Amino acid sequence: MTRNSKDKEVHKSPSVSTLKLLGKRLFNSNSHTDNSSLLLSAEQLGNGRSLRKRPTSPSSGGASSGANSPSSSAGARNRSASLHRKKNNVSVGLSSGPVSSHKSSVALQDLIKHNNNPYLNSPSDILGTGTGIASTRDRDRSAIEREKEKERARDKERNTHHAGLPQRSNSMASHHFPNENIIYNPYGINPNHARPDTAFADTLNMNKENDLSFYMHDGNAKIRMLPLPIANPNDFLPEDMKQYSVHLTDNFVFDTDNKPIGSGGSSEVRKVKSSYRQKDVYALKKLNMIYHESPEKFYKRCSKEFIIAKHLSHNVHITNTFCLVKVPTTTYTTRGWGFIMELGVKDLFQLMERTGWKNVPFGEKYCLFKQVAQGIRFCHENGIAHRDLKPENVLISKEGVCKLTDFGISDWYHVVPHDYTSPVKTCQGMIGSPPYTPPEVMYFDAKKHYPERLQKPYNPLAMDSYALGIMLITMINNIIPFIDSCNTDARFREFELSYDNFINHQNPHFRDKGCHKAGPGAEYSLARNFKNTEATRVAWRLADPDPATRYTMDDLFEDPFFQQIETCVEPNDDSFVKAPELRKSTSISDSTENFPDAPNEQEVSHTSNPFLKREPLSTKPRSMLEIAQSPSLKLKPKLKSKTKAKSHDIMDKEGLKIVTPKPQGKEQGEDQNEDKDEDEDKPTENFSTNVDSLLEKATPTSTKVDDIPSEENSTTKELKSMINSTPSTPTHNGPTPVPVKTATPLNKGMSDLSLRSETPISVKDTSAPNVSSSSNSIRSFGSPNVSSLKKKKVIHHHLDITNSVTNVSSVSAFVSR
Numbered sequence: 001m002t003r004n005s006k007d008k009e010v011h012k013s014p015s016v017s018t019l020k021l022l023g024k025r026l027f028n029s030n031s032h033t034d035n036s037s038l039l040l041s042a043e044q045l046g047n048g049r050s051l052r053k054r055p056t057s058p059s060s061g062g063a064s065s066g067a068n069s070p071s072s073s074a075g076a077r078n079r080s081a082s083l084h085r086k087k088n089n090v091s092v093g094l095s096s097g098p099v100s101s102h103k104s105s106v107a108l109q110d111l112i113k114h115n116n117n118p119y120l121n122s123p124s125d126i127l128g129t130g131t132g133i134a135s136t137r138d139r140d141r142s143a144i145e146r147e148k149e150k151e152r153a154r155d156k157e158r159n160t161h162h163a164g165l166p167q168r169s170n171s172m173a174s175h176h177f178p179n180e181n182i183i184y185n186p187y188g189i190n191p192n193h194a195r196p197d198t199a200f201a202d203t204l205n206m207n208k209e210n211d212l213s214f215y216m217h218d219g220n221a222k223i224r225m226l227p228l229p230i231a232n233p234n235d236f237l238p239e240d241m242k243q244y245s246v247h248l249t250d251n252f253v254f255d256t257d258n259k260p261i262g263s264g265g266s267s268e269v270r271k272v273k274s275s276y277r278q279k280d281v282y283a284l285k286k287l288n289m290i291y292h293e294s295p296e297k298f299y300k301r302c303s304k305e306f307i308i309a310k311h312l313s314h315n316v317h318i319t320n321t322f323c324l325v326k327v328p329t330t331t332y333t334t335r336g337w338g339f340i341m342e343l344g345v346k347d348l349f350q351l352m353e354r355t356g357w358k359n360v361p362f363g364e365k366y367c368l369f370k371q372v373a374q375g376i377r378f379c380h381e382n383g384i385a386h387r388d389l390k391p392e393n394v395l396i397s398k399e400g401v402c403k404l405t406d407f408g409i410s411d412w413y414h415v416v417p418h419d420y421t422s423p424v425k426t427c428q429g430m431i432g433s434p435p436y437t438p439p440e441v442m443y444f445d446a447k448k449h450y451p452e453r454l455q456k457p458y459n460p461l462a463m464d465s466y467a468l469g470i471m472l473i474t475m476i477n478n479i480i481p482f483i484d485s486c487n488t489d490a491r492f493r494e495f496e497l498s499y500d501n502f503i504n505h506q507n508p509h510f511r512d513k514g515c516h517k518a519g520p521g522a523e524y525s526l527a528r529n530f531k532n533t534e535a536t537r538v539a540w541r542l543a544d545p546d547p548a549t550r551y552t553m554d555d556l557f558e559d560p561f562f563q564q565i566e567t568c569v570e571p572n573d574d575s576f577v578k579a580p581e582l583r584k585s586t587s588i589s590d591s592t593e594n595f596p597d598a599p600n601e602q603e604v605s606h607t608s609n610p611f612l613k614r615e616p617l618s619t620k621p622r623s624m625l626e627i628a629q630s631p632s633l634k635l636k637p638k639l640k641s642k643t644k645a646k647s648h649d650i651m652d653k654e655g656l657k658i659v660t661p662k663p664q665g666k667e668q669g670e671d672q673n674e675d676k677d678e679d680e681d682k683p684t685e686n687f688s689t690n691v692d693s694l695l696e697k698a699t700p701t702s703t704k705v706d707d708i709p710s711e712e713n714s715t716t717k718e719l720k721s722m723i724n725s726t727p728s729t730p731t732h733n734g735p736t737p738v739p740v741k742t743a744t745p746l747n748k749g750m751s752d753l754s755l756r757s758e759t760p761i762s763v764k765d766t767s768a769p770n771v772s773s774s775s776n777s778i779r780s781f782g783s784p785n786v787s788s789l790k791k792k793k794v795i796h797h798h799l800d801i802t803n804s805v806t807n808v809s810s811v812s813a814f815v816s817r
């Protein structure tokens with residue numbers, strides 16, 4: 001397609017020139033994706049990109065719904081996509097071979113060692129001319145040396161250039177996984193050179209881990225912590241999601257190894273354990289405020305993400321999200337909110353960055369791809385568009401099952417959220433993570449200066465299809481195909497051109513609905529490594545630059561190649577994720593006394609979160625969605641006693657294992673089951689201090705409520721009154737907990753709420769010669785939980801991917817998760 005080129009004057013960032021520097025082979029062994037012949041010299045690299053973690057890039061205003069619902073940006077994170085991309089571009093110039101040391105504190109080394117995966121396709125390769133020239137490691141090294149000085153100068157310039165940018169967010173942070181051979185450095189900024197106002201930069205630097213002051217300030221001494229008191233999550237949740245416990249430390253403790261296991265633009269993920277069973281380990285996604293986000297916006301954004309994640313937490317391909325809790329300031333975290341989630345072993349990006357990924361058979365890659373597709377389809381069937389699909393947001397469970405995560409910019413996509421027959425709500429604004437963000441969304445990137453006429457409302461479902469296509473291309477090629485899916489990127493322009501060429505010269509019906517003729521062959525660089533024109537049809541149709549003709553998820557599931565991909569797991573398999581045991585309830589008086597002070601209707605009226613809107617109840621049987629339409633954010637006084645009584649009830653409707661406390665006066669130890677539980681698993685050490693007292697602890701930089709901007713005064717006062725009413729004595733000092741019911745499987749609880757798709761996905765997975773896996777021999781997972789996936793066909797070992805540049809630490813990190 002040449003449409004973009006015509007419509008838009010190509011704007012090349014000055015930083016693009018720095019991309020034309022170094023190339024490095026990502027994988028250099030003979031494999032089905034052997035790219036050695038495509039390796040380019042530094043001059044040929046153009047704007048090649050390494051395989052790097054992609055930051056999520058909500059627009060400054062968020063992706064608002066189109067004409068239908070312009071307010072849907074309420075929950076969006078304010079991050080500058082263009083800015084990060086510019087920085088990304090700059091960073092690309094530093095390329096080097098694999099570096100094994102994870103302790104390097106030198107900025108340049110960090111960049112160098114994680115930039116060994118440039119694009120391998122030459123611009124001239126687009127129609128198979130194959131002019132790529134291998135770039136030797138020695139050449140790269142010498143080039144790197146030459147670049148060191150240049151990079152220092154560039155860093156200096158960047159620091160100056162971006163200082164004080166109004167929309168700077170935490171997503172600007174440069175996170176470094178110490179054990180990884182690719183840095184998560186979304187803006188290409190060396191952590192050690194990061195501008196001082198990147199509040200969460202280098203949070204994974206172990207040396208700074210215990211330095212609380214690091215968390216308290218950004219470079220301008222602006223505090224990025226929530227002001228006290230921290231709001232009660234229940235005040236932001238619909239009635240049927242209100243929680244028995246809202247404090248992390250009611251039922252969880254931090255993992256003693258105290259290592260972050262992941263980090264994103266607005267969060268940091270750590271392991272937490274059940275207070276009662278050491279073996280029950282979960283992920284705590286600690287949510288961070290982003291720049292210039294008011295506390296109220298933070299609460300609404302996070303509660304929306306939670307509600308969506310919880311809403312979807314009943315499918316084998318969705319990471320279960322259990323609770324939204326208050327998190328205290330500790331040596332591990334700053335105070336705030338966090339999600340208790342199912343723990344993933346790795347994310348897909350971390351698998352793909354391993355050197356052994358190139359040797360993963362096609363069949364296994366397609367299995368992963370199909371699992372992701374099934375997760376996406378499940379989201380769509382449940383009214384949600386993910387909108388930020390990328391390898392980093394696909395977790396792999398210890399059984400090797402793909403699970404989608406990060407619903408931070410996801411949204412209900414129907415005009416009437418709970419009415420799945422209502423039309424699709426279009427969106428506007430720049431969101432997502434390039435290059436997985438499709439071209440129609442990239443038109444909204446302010447830095448690209450596209451004419452407004454190109455900025456048209458887009459279909460959020462088509463975003464997910466496109467991202468899936470780019471993911472498949474990346475999985476097969478081992479590298480992302482381009483930096484941005486827009487015509488400012490030469491490689492994207494080449495892709496568009498080759499798409500048009502293929503249609504014009506080889507398959508004029510390629511874009512026709514139901515056309516399942518072969519896709520592009522080896523003469524097209526982004527098709528070559530597939531070695532299968534059926535597979536290229538799927539990848540290219542999903543990644544169709546034109547959203548009007550792009551494969552929908554239904555189209556994908558009708559594709560014969562897709563249908564015959566064999567997977568390890570069926571979409572309707574039970575996930576059987578063990579829900580955390582909640583024995584201790586948050587203070588009864590805390591929750592009851594908070595309710596009257598919850599935000600009033602008007603305060604939440606501008607949110608796009610349909611759960612927080614009061615709408616007339618439907619006459620249909622009440623699904624969770626419908627129930628959520630009338631959340632009692634402002635409880636009537638009579639609910640006080642109701643809530644109080646509720647704390648003694650079994651609250652398993654969210655699938656959480658709730659152990660109802662005994663009435664006052666009941667002796668501890670009366671219940672044999674509880675004793676047995678604790679005998680079986682060594683009780684985990686718990687905090688002796690209650691969360692509120694931790695939250696209320698004065699810190700050198702704690703924000704005074706009085707200091708909150710006037711626009712937030714009403715909310716602040718309400719929150720203050722909520723938390724100030726919290727007694728100093730925690731609930732768990734009260735009634736003795738008595739286990740009265742075992743865990744209710746989350747999927748069952750949720751299906752009882754009519755949230756399961758009416759039409760369960762039924763894909764007959766049969767072995768196909770052209771996608772057969774070389775690892776079809778059935779092997780045991782060796783996982784204690786393997787029995788829980790009884791229906792699963794164990795045919796792949798998705799986690800068994802070697803990494804020749806892995807150091808000891810990374811191996812242990814891999815195993816320990």
Ligand SMILES: Nc1ncnc2c1ncn2[C@@H]1O[C@H](COP(=O)(O)OP(=O)(O)OP(=O)(O)O)[C@@H](O)[C@H]1O
Nearest residue numbers: 056262263264265266267283342343344347392406
């Ligand atoms: N439940 C989990 N178990 C294990 N690791 C996780 C879990 N959730 C997240 N992670 C890790 O943390 C990373 C960041 O998580 P996530 O994407 O949810 O954060 P975010 O702040 O929303 O990021 P983004 O910048 O993409 O919006 C993930 O890529 C993954 O590596």
